[in-house]
Amino acid sequence: MTHEETADSTAAEAVRRERFGKLPERIRLEDTVEERPATVPDPAKDTYNPDEWLVRNCL
Template identity: 70%
Template sequence: MDDTTSQQGSEAEAVARRTRFGALPEPVRVEDMVEERAAGVPDPARTAYNQDEWLVRYCL
């Protein structure tokens, strides 16, 4: 194999490589990568406790 054949082969490989990997993929937005779903049904009794109300009742 001489230099001319080897150089043509590497040029052909370079063209094929550029064709396949020449451009980066489009960037993906963060909003498209995250999916938010509620873990369960909200329980109103869980958030009914108010620390300020306790302070007013027992400290004043």
């Protein structure tokens, strides 16, 4: 190996160590999860009257 090849491999190793020499910073679980409602709340959802079904279908 020549002095030039050794210098190139040392430089390449330094670049590689700079890029991959440490682990990435940890990401908290709270930062990876987003919570939001799947649908918009329906105001007519809770207006069901079970007796209305009887009136419409049985009378």
